[in-house]
Amino acid sequence: xxxxxxxxxxxxxxxxxxxxxxxxxxxxxxxxxxxxxxxxxxxxxxxxxxxxxxxxxxxxxxxxxxxxxxxxxxxxxxxxxxxxxxxxxxxxxxxxxxxxxxxxxxxxxxxxxxxxxxxxxxxxxxxxxxxxxxxxxxxxxxxxxxxxxxxxxxxxxxxxxxxxxxxxxxxxxxxxxxxxxxxxxxxxxxxxxxxxxxxxxxxxxxxxxxxxxxxxxxxxxxxxxxxxxxxxxxxxxxxxxxxxxxxxxxxxxxxxxxxxxxxxxxxxxxxxxxxxxxxxxxxxxxxxxxxxxxxxxxxxxxxxxxxxxxxxxxxxxxxxxxxxxxxxxxxxxxxxxxxxxxxxxxxxxxxxxxxxxxxxxxxxxxxxxxxxxxxxxxxxxxxxxxxxxxxxxxxxxxxxxxxx
Amino acid sequence: xxxxxxxxxxxxxxxxxxxxxxxxxxxxxxxxxxxxxxxxxxxxxxxxxxxxxxxxxxxxxxxxxxxxxxxxxxxxxxxxxxxxxxxxxxxxxxxxxxxxxxxxxxxx
Numbered sequence: 001x002x003x004x005x006x007x008x009x010x011x012x013x014x015x016x017x018x019x020x021x022x023x024x025x026x027x028x029x030x031x032x033x034x035x036x037x038x039x040x041x042x043x044x045x046x047x048x049x050x051x052x053x054x055x056x057x058x059x060x061x062x063x064x065x066x067x068x069x070x071x072x073x074x075x076x077x078x079x080x081x082x083x084x085x086x087x088x089x090x091x092x093x094x095x096x097x098x099x100x101x102x103x104x105x106x107x108x109x110x111x112x113x114x115x116x117x118x119x120x121x122x123x124x125x126x127x128x129x130x131x132x133x134x135x136x137x138x139x140x141x142x143x144x145x146x147x148x149x150x151x152x153x154x155x156x157x158x159x160x161x162x163x164x165x166x167x168x169x170x171x172x173x174x175x176x177x178x179x180x181x182x183x184x185x186x187x188x189x190x191x192x193x194x195x196x197x198x199x200x201x202x203x204x205x206x207x208x209x210x211x212x213x214x215x216x217x218x219x220x221x222x223x224x225x226x227x228x229x230x231x232x233x234x235x236x237x238x239x240x241x242x243x244x245x246x247x248x249x250x251x252x253x254x255x256x257x258x259x260x261x262x263x264x265x266x267x268x269x270x271x272x273x274x275x276x277x278x279x280x281x282x283x284x285x286x287x288x289x290x291x292x293x294x295x296x297x298x299x300x301x302x303x304x305x306x307x308x309x310x311x312x313x314x315x316x317x318x319x320x321x322x323x324x325x326x327x328x329x330x331x332x333x334x335x336x337x338x339x340x341x342x343x344x345x346x347x348x349x350x351x352x353x354x355x356x357x358x359x360x361x362x363x364x365x366x367x368x369x370x371x372x373x374x375x376x377x378x379x380x381x382x383x384x385x386x387x388x389x390x391x392x393x394x395x396x397x398x399x400x401x402x403x404x
Numbered sequence: 405x406x407x408x409x410x411x412x413x414x415x416x417x418x419x420x421x422x423x424x425x426x427x428x429x430x431x432x433x434x435x436x437x438x439x440x441x442x443x444x445x446x447x448x449x450x451x452x453x454x455x456x457x458x459x460x461x462x463x464x465x466x467x468x469x470x471x472x473x474x475x476x477x478x479x480x481x482x483x484x485x486x487x488x489x490x491x492x493x494x495x496x497x498x499x500x501x502x503x504x505x506x507x508x509x510x511x512x
Binding site for chain 2: 019023042044045059061062063064066067070071294295298322324329331372373376379
């Protein structure tokens with residue numbers, strides 16, 4: 001019988017797991033352990049409305065505290081797990097408490113990849129992952145402050161856009177030859193580069209950072225081409241790594257994330273995992289993936305919670321992602337790897353277009369810039385593997401749903 | 405505080421004293437109203453905070469924008485009185501509002 005369920009990690013996945021467990025009628029003990037000392041909260045606004053102060057702190061948590069009392073969720077916030085003993089089904093916390101479990105769920109998330117070049121630990125160098133990262137960064141985002149963002153991915157660009165809105169002088173340094181190069185097509189990179197430039201942000205690609213300079217605090221960023229960019233603040237957004245330490249130490253299978261099967265079960269049958277920390281199979285794409293996304297955390301947590309209660313459910317969702325930069329909404333659905341054809345629908349100059357990725361006639365993924373309609377239609381076309389007509393796809397006057 | 409009611413799919417009625425100035429979705433999520441999933445957190449990107457507004461209330465809400473209209477097409481069983489609760493800002497004028505939570509959210 002399952003009487004105690006422990007959830008380690010109080011992010012999107014952990015919060016969702018609780019919902020599903022109680023909704024499915026589990027009446028036993030549920031303990032949620034979180035390192036941050038905060039009620040489970042939304043992370044996406046941290047680089048957007050929360051950073052510029054438009055969203056108050058009390059609006060970040062998913063639920064009020066009363067919700068957890070009402071649903072008898074025991075919270076252990078501000079506590080760190082120091083040891084997981086999978087054999088004894090026991091978890092030890094940093095304050096000496098030990099908790100036994102029947103089922104365990106790991107929702108450990110991902111941590112910021114750290115810069116390792118000389119000067120990387122100078123004062124004034126920031127990362128953005130949790131609530132506590134915000135106030136020190138915010139304090140430096142005064143009008144006129146010179147902000148250098150290292151990394152032109154989602155977080156870097158969102159921070160760049162927000163800092164610019166706050167009146168900072170912003171430079172983005174990207175190592176690759178274009179922005180968001182791992183996640184979007186060149187046309188989309190180009191579009192966002194010109195949007196940022198139009199707002200007065202200095203976008204520099206092909207820029208490898210070799211060191212940060214400064215006496216007491218960071219004053220400049222030196223690039224491989226010999227140039228130096230003066231900086232009052234540096235924000236590093238160079239990717240994330242799955243948090244796996246607890247799992248690894250406990251002997252669970254880990255390889256670029258905690259290995260789980262399509263039921264979100266780890267190599268230990270009593271332990272499940274969900275969200276950014278997992279490396280999981282995607283039945284639809286017939287390969288393993290590790291995703292950093294709210295949607296995936298949410299869906300996997302739901303599946304994991306169901307399976308943890310003995311319902312046999314497979315996690316097989318088409319992932320989706322979004323990013324807001326200035327007044328642009330970028331929506332991505334599906335995974336584009338392995339495509340053989342890329343088709344642009346519409347004209348980027350119109351500020352609304354989409355990119356289709358196909359393998360043969362199958363739509364694998366779509367990136368929509370301010371084009372909700374194509375995004376919405378694509379979700380279904382991808383899931384159904386509807387054979388597409390490539391000539392019709394190229395014609396923006398033909399709605400996506402009719403390009404079949 | 406405006407008082408708003410959520411009719412749950414099973415027929416249960418849950419009334420909350422809503423905070424004005426934030427969306428109906430946020431109010432529902434904070435209190436844990438079942439069935440208001442709100443996966444994207446109010447970015448109008450997911451249609452999982454879908455509700456059916458009691459018809460006599462429809463005209464008293466600010467009209468839908470294009471984004472919401474398009475997103476609603478992806479909702480589970482949209483109807484003429486469908487709205488995304490993240491796009492409804494609670495004001496004192498909404499005292500007495502009643503919405504029904506669909507049996508499902510999203511694509512299932």
